[in-house]
Amino acid sequence: MDPTEGHVTKRRAGVEIRAVVWLARHPLMTLMPAALVWLVATVGPWTPAIIAGAVGAAGLVWYRGHPMSFDAIAAPLLRSGVRRWGVYVGPRWWRAMEACELSKTHRRTGVERVPRIIRVRSYSPTIDSILVRMLPGQKIATFEARLVELADTLRVQRVAVERVKPGVAGLVIERKEAFTEPIPAPDLPEDPGAVDLGSVYVGETEHGQDWRLPVAGKHLFVAGATGAGKNSIPMSLLVGLAPLIRDGLVRIWCCDPKQLEFSQLSDICHRYAATESTCAELIGDYVADMHATQRKFAFLRRRKLHVSRDTPLNILLLDEMGALLAYGDPLVAREVRRLLALVGSQGRATGHSMWGLVQEPTKDTVSIRDLFTLRICLRLTAAAHVDGVLGENSRLRGALADEIPDLPDTAGIGYVIRQRSRVPVRVRAAYVEDADIAKLVAFVLAGRDQLPAAAGPDSQPAPEAAEHTGLTDRLRGALTMTGAT
Incomplete structure (x- = not known):
């Protein structure tokens, strides 16, 4: 017999346990500081500083010397990281889900949950593509009915939604107008x-x-x-x-x-x-x-x-x-x-x-x-x-x-x-x-x-x-x- 069957508690798991679970879901947030600490302890602080400076200088040369490849490869990765940790994770995301009635509270335990962000991709300066793990009982229509409210809450121009796979919704977030000037006519092919x-x-x-x-x-x-x-x-x-x-x-x-x-x-x-x-x-x-x-x-x-x-x-x-x-x-x-x-x-x-x-x-x-x-x-x-x-x-x-x-x-x-x-x-x-x-x-x-x-x-x-x-x-x-x- 399951000893937890029929038992209800409103006490949540401890903060330290939730922190460990969060770090397990985001291994880079654990590995990068750990690698830095290990490197400093092994070879001293100057070597990591020199490596960081060299990487920064190489990135600056890349940014200035070949804008096309930098904007196609490096810029989306940098934007994705900034947008994920600066915009779509933390209290702002929780407040947006609550305001748009996309959060759910367990009727017995009282624990409130919101759809969890799986991935953020920013392929252009104006558009973000986000994968969201929907809560049990939610469907794409749940998000479709709240797109206008979600756009206003996130202070963006437009939000579109698609069904990526069962339980996962894709949000396309237009942060600002992508087309600010006319596009010139296409080149006329000769052959x-x-x-x-x-x-x-x-x-x-x-x-x-x-x-x-x-x-x-x-x-x-x-x-x-x-x-x-x-x-x-x-x-x-x-x-x-x-x-x-x-x-x-x-x-x-x-x-x-x-x-x-x-x-x-x-x-x-x-x-x-x-x-x-x-x-x-x-x-x-x-x-x-x-x-x-x-x-x-x-x-x-x-x-x-x-x-x-x-x-x-x-x-x-x-x-x-x-x-x-x-x-x-x-x-x-x-x-x-x-x-x-x-x-x-x-x-x-x-x-x-x-x-x-x-x-x-x-x-x-x-x-x-x-x-x-x-x-x-x-x-x-x-x-x-x-x-x-x-x-x-x-x-x-x-x-x-x-x-x-x-x-x-x-x-x-x-x-x-x-x-x-x-x-x-x-x-x-x-x-x-x-x-x-x-x-x-x-x-x-x-x-x-x-x-x-x-x-x-x-x-x-x-x-x-x-x-x-x-x-x-x-x-x-x-x-x-x-x-x-």
């Missing part, structure tokens, strides 16, 4: 071999790392209010794809109802349209090209796309999707929705992708938004829109896109979802100016003039594709009924 379709540079993440997006086999959805910087994302991608566009390996089909930023790209687009009727016709031809490629793959018994001039990667760029799907003629919009749904559900295998930009990302405006595999949420005007773009409870986990200030300095700032953990990550797209766009157009046109005419991206489609090129009967009828043709 197609330098382009990785699975990882094209777009901008930077809040962790100070490159923000890259896959292009092949992905449908991209960008939501943001007026002035949020939506066009920065496709423009950055197009700069990264420049040599492939030049060589006819990537074809751009652009629907541009606004006729502003993307009109500068009309000369390098495979197809460009601006009015409701011409955009509808372009989308119909795009779907016909997709179907022709499907038949070609079936005939050749091919399952995967190998990008070439014969089978290029096709990108359907849709600026202001609301004008095509909700604000125009209902008959045309209905058929356009049907065609875009076909692209979203079937285009991946044949290299037919779509990039959609929208200001109002509601289900009524963009009913096919769930078919987009990559979603980016820039500044929005309503909190409910965030979950509609990034997925359920994304705002609760820390994607505060509706709280991004409506200022020119914040253009291009938004959130994406980390696929494995589903935690929101703050990002910023590079700013592509008019001069950069002009450079892109000149680069593509100059190289395209040197290509053989038959191999260029504007060559005539294959016979099996030409047979089905044009509007579908339903779309032609809709345009005829509205007097658009």
Whole structure:
């Protein structure tokens, strides 16, 4: 029989025992002083002082001589130690957990416990990543419900949470704004071999790392209010794809109802349209090209796309999707929705992708938004829109896109979802100016003039594709009924 069964005491373990347990959990706090005492006792105080001075001098030379490697290796370790022992351990952490009702008191013993910090990592000056051992009975939803209170209590900008493993939560703490100045446009690659379709540079993440997006086999959805910087994302991608566009390996089909930023790209687009009727016709031809490629793959018994001039990667760029799907003629919009749904559900295998930009990302405006595999949420005007773009409870986990200030300095700032953990990550797209766009157009046109005419991206489609090129009967009828043709 267990002698402690049924027995309750409110007396805690002694301070010395708790100190020993704490030191066992943090061995460096024991080993480092012990090693210093042993060294002083063995060789005297001068040798440790000389060693410490030499290490400090080497660190200073490293800091001044090679900032890139120092900031990548040493600085995160130093920041992590300072933040752990200066901010997240001790009375301040206890008070924060108590104030946010994340501590628990044992109902019988009266002992109060708080979630224990396992690890602190500070990979950038503005972001801390903390692993926390949750208390029994707690879950991720417990922290999600207290993120706003926790951010205010810790005096930080934002707190996001993710489930790392059973019983362990990961907190991403944004101490201050990570993006204080625009990011310059990406470098324009000269050689197609330098382009990785699975990882094209777009901008930077809040962790100070490159923000890259896959292009092949992905449908991209960008939501943001007026002035949020939506066009920065496709423009950055197009700069990264420049040599492939030049060589006819990537074809751009652009629907541009606004006729502003993307009109500068009309000369390098495979197809460009601006009015409701011409955009509808372009989308119909795009779907016909997709179907022709499907038949070609079936005939050749091919399952995967190998990008070439014969089978290029096709990108359907849709600026202001609301004008095509909700604000125009209902008959045309209905058929356009049907065609875009076909692209979203079937285009991946044949290299037919779509990039959609929208200001109002509601289900009524963009009913096919769930078919987009990559979603980016820039500044929005309503909190409910965030979950509609990034997925359920994304705002609760820390994607505060509706709280991004409506200022020119914040253009291009938004959130994406980390696929494995589903935690929101703050990002910023590079700013592509008019001069950069002009450079892109000149680069593509100059190289395209040197290509053989038959191999260029504007060559005539294959016979099996030409047979089905044009509007579908339903779309032609809709345009005829509205007097658009």
